[in-house]
């Protein structure tokens with residue numbers, strides 16, 4: 001292997017068996033989004049680095065150490081492979097003035113890039129499906145986002161649990177921040193290096209620390225919940241009432257702060273204990289300030305992103321099968337008359353909407369039957385010169401013990417269309 005080139009560490013190939021699963025998953029997801037009235041937004045994978053610095057925040061894990069940033073040597077511009085989808089979505093919405101006639105429900109699906117230590121559920125190229133409801137201020141929108149997640153989990157046969165918190169608005173965050181800084185300053189001796197660095201730049205993120213030695217200190221830290229002003233509290237109460245009305249269970253987690261700076265008010269995560277340390281399968285919340293922060297006309301917004309690799313792993317753990325398509329027929333043929341008829345037969349099957357693999361490369365019927373079996377096709381369609389002259393085919397079931405039959409081509413097509421075995 002030393003002389004062969006491998007894929008980049010943390011970036012995975014998706015081989016055909018896995019790709020079948022991904023396609024089935026994407027089909028379910030697109031149908032789910034359509035049913036909720038969300039429309040797709042496709043943005044470039046490369047953006048100006050400044051976009052992410054401004055949107056996500058300079059003192060966040062993503063911007064400080066996870067971004068694939070490089071200089072375009074042809075013009076000196078600093079570019080970054082997108083580490084998440086919200087910044088690009090908001091950029092595009094502002095650039096094309098998409099909110100000119102009111103709120104928009106949008107989604108994206110595709111690869112994201114973060115330079116993290118690869119491990120189970122954590123990759124350098126990973127995939128998200130993300131939903132953004134832009135221009136809507138009320139808690140009804142937050143509830144819609146959460147309700148639609150719960151709906152998807154039901155369809156997929158998984159049951160992550162919902163953790164909910166509110167980050168309040170600017171004034172309450174500011175008050176809370178001052179109390180936090182004072183609290184952590186009084187406990188400098190317990191702070192780890194990361195936390196010391198964050199003490200004055202981004203103290204809220206100290207609460208998000210995964211260091212066990214910091215847990216007790218964090219548990220006893222001043223709570224933002226105690227600083228909420230009336231409007232933010234009313235928003236949070238109304239959201240909870242809507243969740244109860246929709247029969248959605250949740251747990252309030254005052255420690256949930258999210259790793260991106262743009263959130264305010266509602267934040268939530270769907271978590272599972274079945275995936276080890278990488279237990280968050282979906283995360284989101286409200287980011288009312290972001291559109292204005294990126295230069296747009298002020299407008300509220302909320303959204304979430306699902307980590308597809310983690311979701312698929314959870315489905316696997318739950319034993320939810322996703323159907324992978326198999327060809328209806330593998331067409332075997334031998335002889336000069338047979339090759340022409342086999343080609344016509346393959347075209348007729350495909351026109352009828354069936355998937356037909358036409359054998360290429362010659363060989364005996366015996367070796368062709370081996371290939372037919374390996375193709376996962378349900379039937380072998382066998383054409384020798386006899387059949388070709390009679391304009392007939394022999395249908396041999398490959399996945400059952402049923403007898404083979406010799407029939408006219410149109411009958412064979414009808415049969416293949418109407419049988420599932």
Ligand code: ATP
Pocket residue numbers: 084114116121122123124125126127128258259278280281282283284305306307308309310
């Ligand atoms: P974590 O705390 O696990 O690093 P995060 O807060 O950085 O997650 P977000 O930026 O909120 O994650 O991304 C939303 C979702 O995308 C996550 O909940 C997770 O499911 C998925 N995700 C994030 N980073 C990765 C990664 N490197 N590999 C695989 N999935 C990821």
Ligand code: MG
Pocket residue numbers: 061259
């Ligand atoms: Mg992360």
